[in-house]
Amino acid sequence: MSVSVLGSGAFGTALAISLAGNGPVTLWSRNPDQASQMQQSRENVDRLPGVTLPANITVTAEIEQAVRSDVLLLAVPMQKLRDALNLHAARLSGKVLVACCKGIELSTGLGPVAVIRQTVPDAQPALLTGPSFADDIARGLPTALTLACADVELGEALQQELTTANLRLYRTADTVGAELGGALKNVMAIGCGAAIGAGLGDSARAALITRGFAEMQRFAALRRAQPDTLMGLSGLGDLVLTCSSELSRNYRFGLCLGQKKPFDSTTTVEGVATALAMSEIAASEGLDMPISATVAKLSSGAYSVTDAIQALLGRPLKEE
Numbered sequence: 001m002s003v004s005v006l007g008s009g010a011f012g013t014a015l016a017i018s019l020a021g022n023g024p025v026t027l028w029s030r031n032p033d034q035a036s037q038m039q040q041s042r043e044n045v046d047r048l049p050g051v052t053l054p055a056n057i058t059v060t061a062e063i064e065q066a067v068r069s070d071v072l073l074l075a076v077p078m079q080k081l082r083d084a085l086n087l088h089a090a091r092l093s094g095k096v097l098v099a100c101c102k103g104i105e106l107s108t109g110l111g112p113v114a115v116i117r118q119t120v121p122d123a124q125p126a127l128l129t130g131p132s133f134a135d136d137i138a139r140g141l142p143t144a145l146t147l148a149c150a151d152v153e154l155g156e157a158l159q160q161e162l163t164t165a166n167l168r169l170y171r172t173a174d175t176v177g178a179e180l181g182g183a184l185k186n187v188m189a190i191g192c193g194a195a196i197g198a199g200l201g202d203s204a205r206a207a208l209i210t211r212g213f214a215e216m217q218r219f220a221a222l223r224r225a226q227p228d229t230l231m232g233l234s235g236l237g238d239l240v241l242t243c244s245s246e247l248s249r250n251y252r253f254g255l256c257l258g259q260k261k262p263f264d265s266t267t268t269v270e271g272v273a274t275a276l277a278m279s280e281i282a283a284s285e286g287l288d289m290p291i292s293a294t295v296a297k298l299s300s301g302a303y304s305v306t307d308a309i310q311a312l313l314g315r316p317l318k319e320e
């Protein structure tokens, strides 16, 4: 199978670099200037500086060239996925589309697989998710991810094709569980960053991770995900990584909130929109999601860290 990556940000570039170890890869950018600059300099100076693109990666802004491949990896932010798919829907028809984004669409409450199904109904959707920083993948450090595909045969084929020397893929048919794990862990990472930034300590972070995971499981049950999926790389694995590392943009955004410092608004922070989407869905379904609701308010500026602490610690006592 030939592979293209649509979206030349940090993650798309890192995936292209890793997959280039298996064979030629086309990396598509929507920006012609960026595409030609990357093609010539062999580096993504804006999003992944310091890593050289292997010679068998072709960077292009020509969508016709990119969609010639059998498998297309979609590495754009979640809130941009629908627009990107709608723009190229006719060309993407019938293709294998592997979403690599993590989030819940704010306007619909849907995850990436459902957005693919709506926008390109005859595509074959799959999802690649799990604990991995773009920089780690690009530098060839060992990483394990989850490949989720409802079509078991296609999932097995994709697992073989997209596994690389340093990127080991596990497989599941539970796309709902896999996409929820990746989406919701970003919300908890913002909360953990805020706690550490405000000097609340590692014990507070451990409490947020654990009770945040309980919320993730509750939300996943509402969406009929398989409970085991949340225990895997796409859920617990990514939660642990993102809540404990300053390489995470969601965590760093939280740190800045906690430290009352400004944060670069051009940085992709998927957890902000997802916290809002999640807390709106939870409220309408009568689901108890206090951390998510608090992170949504903290991220939008409606809560200070002091308000957030009061909101969480002032709740009635309950069984674990």
Ligand SMILES: NC(=O)C1=CN([C@@H]2O[C@H](COP(=O)(O)OP(=O)(O)OC[C@H]3O[C@@H](n4cnc5c(N)ncnc54)[C@H](OP(=O)(O)O)[C@@H]3O)[C@@H](O)[C@H]2O)C=CC1
Pocket: 006, 007, 008, 009, 010, 011, 012, 030, 031, 047, 075, 076, 077, 078, 080, 081, 083, 084, 100, 101, 102, 103, 132, 133, 134, 135, 267, 268, 270
């Ligand atoms: N970075 C990481 O470590 C990881 C990221 N992910 C996930 O991957 C997804 C992408 O993140 P990441 O690559 O880091 O983000 P970046 O901010 O680094 O890059 C986003 C890319 O998407 C492009 N883009 C934005 N909107 C559109 C659009 N409408 N059509 C086409 N391209 C578009 C941007 O182009 P332009 O520059 O022109 O705006 C840019 O190239 C996110 O969901 C993230 O959670 C998953 C695992 C790890």
Ligand SMILES: O=C(CO)COP(=O)(O)O
Pocket: 102, 130, 131, 132, 133, 186, 189, 238, 241, 242, 247, 248, 249, 250, 251, 268, 269, 270
């Ligand atoms: O998803 C990621 C790690 O698995 C990347 O996290 P950030 O988007 O917070 O940087």
